[in-house]
Amino acid sequence: MDINTFTQSRSDEWAQRGLSRQIRHFTSAQTPTANIDGRTLLQFATSDYLGLSTHPALLRAACEQGTALGVGSGGSRLTTGTSIHAALERELATFFGYPDAVFFASGYQCNVAVISALADPDVTFFSDEHNHASLIDGMRMQRHARTVVYPHRNYEVLDLLLRSRTTPHALIISDGVFSMSGATADLAALRALADTHDAWLLIDDAHGTGTVGETGRGVIEATQIKPDILISTASKALGVEGGMALCSANVAHFLKSQARGFVFSTSPSPLIVGAVREALAIIDREPERIDTLRAHIYQLHRGLGLTPPAIPTPIVRIPIGDEQRCMTISQHLMDNGIFVPAIRYPTVARNQAILRITITAHHTLDQINQLCATLTLACDKFSLPTS
Structure with missing residues (x-):
């Protein structure tokens, strides 16, 4: 077996298990509204938490x-x-x-x-x-x-x-x-x-x-x-x-x-x-950036009906479980103009896939509310909990 056949076989196996990866192409800065794969999307995936990259x-x-x-x-x-x-x-x-x-x-x-x-x-x-x-x-x-x-x-x-x-x-x-x-x-x-x-x-x-x-x-x-x-x-x-x-x-x-x-x-x-x-x-x-980020973290938790942790952080995990279902939810959000990545094995354990939301100081309250409303409807549609 040559190396091309070997790697194709391994890739096919991952695809069948819902683990195939796709590299997203950004043609804009890591801002809340970003151009991803040729579309303008509201994104909740960046780790540019204070908006300093720009x-x-x-x-x-x-x-x-x-x-x-x-x-x-x-x-x-x-x-x-x-x-x-x-x-x-x-x-x-x-x-x-x-x-x-x-x-x-x-x-x-x-x-x-x-x-x-x-x-x-x-x-x-x-x-x-x-x-x-x-x-x-x-x-x-x-x-x-x-x-x-x-x-x-x-x-x-x-x-x-x-x-x-x-x-x-x-x-x-x-x-x-x-x-x-x-x-x-x-x-x-x-x-x-x-x-x-x-x-x-x-x-x-x-x-x-x-x-x-x-x-x-x-x-x-x-x-x-x-x-x-x-x-x-x-x-x-x-x-x-x-x-x-x-x-x-x-x-x-x-x-x-x-x-x-x-x-x-x-x-x-x-x-x-x-x-x-x-x-x-x-x-x-500019300490106000941290203050704004913290306010946005609390707003996201309120909007999703979650209890904020004692030490709030800009990462919010939505447990899904099944890898294919997680991909379906992520794609549903993208179809509605919101990019939230599906995180699957090997980043997390098998059959413990999650939606991983990251919030930044550069998001607006309206954008956070839009995410919460869309995600809540998606969870209802696919019978998934939000906590």
């Missing part, structure tokens, strides 16, 4: 740095590819209240690189079963540390697992805001377990940065609890791209020397770095 100040900052330093960085940070990166890392450390920071080209690369660098035969990773794929892949790719998966947010089981560990060191790994449900980890419980069992704590707060906490510092601000390593991204509420590890100076030095995703990767473009620096400044300069 902010004039970010566009100016990117252009200015590109003009001054070029579009490309020229190489890895340890050879030629560093310019304003160190300044961004200092500003990230200040923003989140950590001694140091390391900036990577993407959040995925950051998670894989950090976890792989910390892997050692003397370390056991303890991972929430609903963690993001980049965390999971970081643990799968490394060959040294043992990985133990604990049930989602079940800290009693985690306590038992930590008690029975056989290695001197342990790293607890969890999302801060879980990307498919919008639920938040209990940082108080995780910090207490880490302290009790002499373990380290790593939190990936990609979806909490810019959306959670009074000033957008994420779950660490909402809970006033800091992990040993905080992972975040610039590709969501900051409106740009790139990943970041917030940590101590010792950990930062270690990562810059031994995290292969940092050592052997071309560093991010000066355009990106300049835009991320400006995004941090805008979050502090």
Whole structure:
């Protein structure tokens, strides 16, 4: 069998199970009203939670740095590819209240690189079963540390697992805001377990940065609890791209020397770095964006008859179950001018497909109400609950 026949067979199998993927073509910015596959649709799929990707100040900052330093960085940070990166890392450390920071080209690369660098035969990773794929892949790719998966947010089981560990060191790994449900980890419980069992704590707060906490510092601000390593991204509420590890100076030095995703990767473009620096400044300069986002989150929950969580996040999960049915609902919404993606295996477990709604500060109340009305009718039509 040649490779074309092999891949076609695998693709056909996925299509029969309702798992075939389609890449949507955007010919506009990631705004609430976007041009998708040649149609103007009201979209609730973007992670540009504060609407910063089109902010004039970010566009100016990117252009200015590109003009001054070029579009490309020229190489890895340890050879030629560093310019304003160190300044961004200092500003990230200040923003989140950590001694140091390391900036990577993407959040995925950051998670894989950090976890792989910390892997050692003397370390056991303890991972929430609903963690993001980049965390999971970081643990799968490394060959040294043992990985133990604990049930989602079940800290009693985690306590038992930590008690029975056989290695001197342990790293607890969890999302801060879980990307498919919008639920938040209990940082108080995780910090207490880490302290009790002499373990380290790593939190990936990609979806909490810019959306959670009074000033957008994420779950660490909402809970006033800091992990040993905080992972975040610039590709969501900051409106740009790139990943970041917030940590101590010792950990930062270690990562810059031994995290292969940092050592052997071309560093991010000066355009990106300049835009991320400006995004941090805008979050502090324009706090009303976070206020508006929070108001929109509450409006969405009211409109769907849902109870908002104690820590509101911009992700709302509508459970469907069957993959084909989920695709049918998503297509029904699209037929009515609204884009809400169907999330299926392998992003979520088999037969646990969901509609995943993301809300932004740039949506209007009328747009949110339109979504709620259309989705409620769709759920009635297909006999689906809204909670």
